[in-house]
Amino acid sequence: MSIQILQYEFLGPIPLDEWGPPMEKLVYLILSKDQDKFNILYIGDCEMTDDKSFFVQHENFKCWVEKSGSEKSLYLAILPMFESSKDHRLSVYNKILSRYKPPCNSENDPKPEPTYSVRTSEEPKENSQKILCLCCGSEMKAEQILEKSTVYRCTSCGLSDTKLNS
Incomplete structure (x- = not known):
């Protein structure tokens, strides 16, 4: 028996109390049966476990029972992914999580690390007066401070201008 979630073919579903270890490199779903359909309560991924009480001792077990x-x-x-990396399993996990939004995953939403850093722009050292755009009259902000000049860009129309540093 299998169940398809997005483009992934999961094995099962089987009653949770019939599960037995081991479990290795997979993405799993905890489902509740409502008459003839299944609802996704939780999605998780597992690197390896031999613990028979893996699910019963899970921190979200109470939520699963409450919701079901x-x-x-x-x-x-389960979706066995024996040859997969942790990143690939996390990718599958995130796709299903964002599409189905299982209720028992709400506080565990992944917060990906940004792949960029935010830098603040340098302001001119001297307190100069506001520079207005010749095109639209809006304020221009210092975009780049060079050795002998500063490049300014209009916040409205995008026009740039260069002023010599005094």
Whole structure:
């Protein structure tokens, strides 16, 4: 038996209490059965476990039971990814998380590290008066401070101008 989530073919679902270790390099879903359909309650990924009580001792187990109504309504579906990297599993995890927004994942939303750094622009050292754009009259901001001059750019129309530093 299998269930398709997005383009991924998950094995299961099986009742959660029928699960037995080991589990290695996979993305898993905790589902609740509502008559003839399954609802995704939680998505997780696992590097490796041999612990029979892996799910019962999970920090979100209480949420799963609360949302499903009982432990008997909890099901497990797995996507084995034996040859995958942690990044690939995280990519699958994030796609499913963003599409289905499982209710028991709400406080665990991944917060990706930015791949960029924010730098503040340098302001001219002297307190000079505001420079107005010749085109539209809006204020111009220092964009780049060079050795002998400063490049200014209009905040409205984008026109640039260069002024000599005094």
